[in-house]
Amino acid sequence: MIEIRDITVRFENKTPLENFSLSIARGEKYILEGVSGKGKSTLLKSILGFVELSQGEIICDGIKLSKENLVEYRSKIAYLPQSLNLDFETLEDLIYYPFSFAINKPLRPSIEQIEEIFSSLKLNISLLKQNLNEISGGEKQRAIFASIMLLKRPIVLLDEPASSLDSVSAMAVWDYIYSQKDTTFICVTHNDIYNK
């Protein structure tokens, strides 16, 4: 599903990834834990083609990362970066934001689909019409997670998906991740709540 072959990423004064290889099968959940600065987020950005590889190659769902097939390659992946600040009026606007992109318009979820995922993530559906200023950071984080899950991409990359969550909400997220049998996840986290 994801083949990372001998990649090296070099920045001006450091090399966060050197001769790194990894193979992840369809449906596997891969969690990268550890302190900051060890190249975890860089790995996610490398998979997405957001940082230049000094060497090596990455193949996702049979498509090699290259600028020629970037749109098709990225269409296999959903991504949740850390500390995301999306400026919208209501939670509904935020949920539908990825579906405002031309490529995702046919995938716009029904209210039933949103209700279902909200219920799994222990989010109240009444939040949907609320102003974003009235919603907690944890609720917002789960809502963004819900939004990218509704894209139904085969590969999901998550950078600190539970950083603002209490233990109950974090468990709901992790349980949801593990319930998605066909979806491949790579999660970067400092939070060892799942192991607990």
Next chain:
Amino acid sequence: MIDISWFELSISYVFLLIPYILIRKYKIGLTKDLFISIARMTVQLLFVGVYLEVIFRLNYWWLNVLWLIIMFVVTSSTVLSRTKLKKSFFLPIFFSVLISVFLFLGFVVVFVLKLDNFFDAPYIIPIAGMLIGNCLSDLVVSLNTFINNINKQQNTYYFAIANGASQKEALEPFYRSALKIKYNQSLAAMAVIGLVSLPGMMTGQILGGSTPEVAIKYQLLIMLTIFTTTSLSNFLALKFICKKLINDYNCIK
């Protein structure tokens, strides 16, 4: 018109103590820029009288074009220095201002004023100067907003790109906030014109002997032209800059 003595004029420099004290008190970090800008303005205005007299007298089309090009170059360099953009962004800014100004300058000169000589110095240089000067101030505001936002909110951009947005779609919120700042400023200024502020050009014309009607017609023409020119130059500058700012992988360089 009543002349101003050099002594009286020099007194107005004493009032610069107010912005100086504010800049120091709130550690805005622009003390050096304040002195440089005031010195530049003074020297430039002292010399521009001499330049313009020569240029107006000779009125060679090539000399006028050369003068306009100098104005575009100085504007583009100033935008670069005020936005901390790299030198490689010079041409995108230069062409965004040049295209916008020439388009609307053409409208004013050919369609409204119906001048026989397109590059007639007494018309083209002051009008182009007003358009270019406004492009400069608006570009500094909108580009600074754009660059600050895109630097601080890279994750928002990458979230959009990774989840299916085209480059245009991912940049849209950043364009919106940059243009909103520009429009808020321009619309606020337009809304109070005539009531609170009397524009410099109109005041100058009236003091110079024009009737208020002629002065107002010129002012309306210039205000509308400035608004459309700055709109286009802001839009083009954002587009041109992004061509250089974003690589083939849709990543911010």
